[in-house]
Amino acid sequence: MSNYHIKHLEEYFQVYRRSVRNPENFWEEIAEEHFLWRKKWNNVLEWDFSKPEVKWFSGAQLNITENCIDRHLHVRGNKTAILFEPNNPDEAAEHISYLELHKRVSKFANVLKDKGIKKGDRVVIYLPMIPELAISLLACARIGAVHSVVFAGFSASALATRIQDCEAKMVITSDGSYRGAKTIDLKGIVDEALEDCPTVEKVLVAKRIHSDIKLKENRDEWLQPLLDEAYGDCVPEIVDSEDPLFILYTSGSTGKPKGMMHTTGGYMVYSAYSFKNVFQYREEDVYWCTADIGWITGHSYIVYGPLANGATTVMFEGVPSYPDYGRFWEIVQKHKVTQFYTAPTAIRALAKENIDFVTKYDLSSLKVLGTVGEPINEEAWHWYNDHVGEKNCPIVDTWWQTETGGIMISPIPFSTPTKPTYATLPLPGIQPALMDENGKEIKGNQVDGRLCIKYPWPSMARTIWGNHQRYKDTYFSAFENMYFTGDGALRDEVGYYRITGRVDDVIIVSGHNLGTAPIEDAINEHPAVAESAIVGFPHDIKGNALYGFVILKETGESRDRNNLRNEINQQISDKIGPIAKLNKIQFVTGLPKTRSGKIMRRILRKIASNDLSNLGDTSTLLNPEVVDQIIKEKL
Numbered sequence: 001m002s003n004y005h006i007k008h009l010e011e012y013f014q015v016y017r018r019s020v021r022n023p024e025n026f027w028e029e030i031a032e033e034h035f036l037w038r039k040k041w042n043n044v045l046e047w048d049f050s051k052p053e054v055k056w057f058s059g060a061q062l063n064i065t066e067n068c069i070d071r072h073l074h075v076r077g078n079k080t081a082i083l084f085e086p087n088n089p090d091e092a093a094e095h096i097s098y099l100e101l102h103k104r105v106s107k108f109a110n111v112l113k114d115k116g117i118k119k120g121d122r123v124v125i126y127l128p129m130i131p132e133l134a135i136s137l138l139a140c141a142r143i144g145a146v147h148s149v150v151f152a153g154f155s156a157s158a159l160a161t162r163i164q165d166c167e168a169k170m171v172i173t174s175d176g177s178y179r180g181a182k183t184i185d186l187k188g189i190v191d192e193a194l195e196d197c198p199t200v201e202k203v204l205v206a207k208r209i210h211s212d213i214k215l216k217e218n219r220d221e222w223l224q225p226l227l228d229e230a231y232g233d234c235v236p237e238i239v240d241s242e243d244p245l246f247i248l249y250t251s252g253s254t255g256k257p258k259g260m261m262h263t264t265g266g267y268m269v270y271s272a273y274s275f276k277n278v279f280q281y282r283e284e285d286v287y288w289c290t291a292d293i294g295w296i297t298g299h300s301y302i303v304y305g306p307l308a309n310g311a312t313t314v315m316f317e318g319v320p321s322y323p324d325y326g327r328f329w330e331i332v333q334k335h336k337v338t339q340f341y342t343a344p345t346a347i348r349a350l351a352k353e354n355i356d357f358v359t360k361y362d363l364s365s366l367k368v369l370g371t372v373g374e375p376i377n378e379e380a381w382h383w384y385n386d387h388v389g390e391k392n393c394p395i396v397d398t399w400w401q402t403e404t405g406g407i408m409i410s411p412i413p414f415s416t417p418t419k420p421t422y423a424t425l426p427l428p429g430i431q432p433a434l435m436d437e438n439g440k441e442i443k444g445n446q447v448d449g450r451l452c453i454k455y456p457w458p459s460m461a462r463t464i465w466g467n468h469q470r471y472k473d474t475y476f477s478a479f480e481n482m483y484f485t486g487d488g489a490l491r492d493e494v495g496y497y498r499i500t501g502r503v504d505d506v507i508i509v510s511g512h513n514l515g516t517a518p519i520e521d522a523i524n525e526h527p528a529v530a531e532s533a534i535v536g537f538p539h540d541i542k543g544n545a546l547y548g549f550v551i552l553k554e555t556g557e558s559r560d561r562n563n564l565r566n567e568i569n570q571q572i573s574d575k576i577g578p579i580a581k582l583n584k585i586q587f588v589t590g591l592p593k594t595r596s597g598k599i600m601r602r603i604l605r606k607i608a609s610n611d612l613s614n615l616g617d618t619s620t621l622l623n624p625e626v627v628d629q630i631i632k633e634k635l
């Protein structure tokens with residue numbers, strides 16, 4: 001019998017030891033006992049980090065939607081699979097049972113087929129958090145098409161880059177979206193993006209806000225009439241374990257986003273196993289993750305992980321502040337939510353508001369609280385623990401990445417004693433290592449270093465779409481025979497991990513990973529700008545905010561500074577999205593550079609955070625004098 005469900009600390013240690021001693025054996029038992037395969041694998045694992053190449057369950061065949069839907073129909077057909085809570089609290093929530101989900105996914109899959117989508121084709125999904133979003137992912141998976149969800153807060157140009165990169169044949173969108181009191185014209189953004197996307201043949205449009213939009217002839221069609229006509233059953237396409245399931249883009253340190261490619265069998269096994277254990281999910285629970293499906297958290301822990309376990313998963317369309325700051329807690333009370341998973345940035349924002357917004361609701365249904373996306377500070381952790389969990393719910397601080405596909409380091413609630421700001425211990429099968437700058441592993445406890453993973457796990461990304469060399473350079477070149485996460489971490493006296501933050505050029509703002517390079521590119525396109533550098537600085541609510549150092553061209557010198565600031569932020573909004581706007585913009589005459597011409601962000605970061613005590617060695621700079629000047633003129 002496999003240890004699919006860990007129930008106490010001793011069991012965790014025992015399972016962990018076994019998972020490390022013989023990983024193949026460990027994952028094989030879990031895969032065999034808890035999932036539906038059409039054909040068994042030839043090998044559990046084949047791997048070589050020097051290439052890098054990783055294959056899990058190769059030779060096996062399956063369809064992930066059979067695992068997420070069909071196999072539940074006999075046992076829990078009438079159970080709610082997706083519980084949709086609309087933006088407007090006066091609009092009724094929608095309970096979609098497993099039987100209904102089966103029908104809606106089948107219909108959608110038949111529409112995709114009818115519109116010419118075949119196994120392996122890429123479909124970009126640009127939808128708000130409405131049921132069609134989850135259903136469209138599953139419909140793609142039903143027919144073996146590769147979905148690539150683009151967060152519906154991204155700009156036309158960001159959307160276009162992603163569509164072009166994966167050469168999508170179809171885009172699925174909606175007329176618009178609700179976000180609190182606002183509506184957003186999604187279709188307009190898609191139209192603009194598609195001006196430069198020749199591979200897209202069809203656009204399917206879901207109706208959500210009933211706005212007056214134009215459909216382009218021979219390209220755009222309303223989705224609903226097609227669904228109404230479609231047949232309610234669709235034979236699943238059987239795919240290989242290593243066939244791609246989805247591509248999800250994440251920011252990198254150079255301009256172009258990285259299309260992380262995830263495959264089917266291993267991703268399914270790991271997202272399901274980690275969901276079950278990290279949330280201690282039980283049959284009668286109502287689980288809610290507040291992320292957007294546009295991020296990896298939504299893929300693994302709103303859609304695939306929960307549904308593979310036959311869970312009830314809540315999908316919330318709105319924002320935590322609408323109609324007021326009590327909305328999250330009102331929903332917890334209304335649907336008797338048992339597991340609640342959110343981001344530190346949301347916790348900090350809510351903790352700033354009047355506590356009555358929390359206390360007026362009955363939160364006694366809650367059993368487990370989770371956080372993800374960035375380090376959680378001690379204050380926010382305690383607020384979450386005291387006021388939401390009422391000191392009664394373990395907090396799982398889950399560390400992982402788009403690239404890892406599933407949660408890697410996290411307490412197992414009711415087993416692992418929690419410790420504020422610590423993600424604690426690796427899940428079974430995960431082998432972390434801390435490395436020093438010379439590439440040596442730092443053993444023992446009470447040490448810190450760069451966080452790497454030594455051994456493959458089933459849900460790791462297999463490549464960057466269309467650029468395997470970049471995959472190798474980014475993740476497998478810094479340290480020999482290791483996956484490098486880009487994060488720094490420390491290991492305390494009992495072996496608990498605490499993630500200290502990125503060691504590369506990615507800044508996390510309100511839980512969103514923003515690469516410095518694409519933002520700088522957007523700023524530099526402004527006609528008055530010569531050069532720029534951005535860094536993060538601590539911010540009460542967002543975790544980090546962005547500080548831009550901008551050098552103007554001579555022609556820009558005479559311009560009004562505040563107008564320029566507005567124009568630069570507008571430019572960023574258009575190119576990337578409003579989340580990447582700068583909080584502060586300082587105009588400077590030079591940027592500190594190394595002799596090889598690389599901007600020393602380390603120094604700018606210290607200046608932006610007002611940490612001037614130890615700027616480190618500036619003598620190696622090409623232009624040390626600019627540092628004093630930047631400090632003198634700091635905002």
Ligand code: 6R9
Nearest residue numbers: 372373374375397398399400401402487499
């Ligand atoms: C799932 C997700 C990945 C980066 C990661 C790290 C940061 C995520 C964290 C955390 C501290 C946690 N991060 N969880 N840092 N504690 N519990 O967020 O994926 O968007 O790819 O971001 O987020 O820096 O490397 P993704």
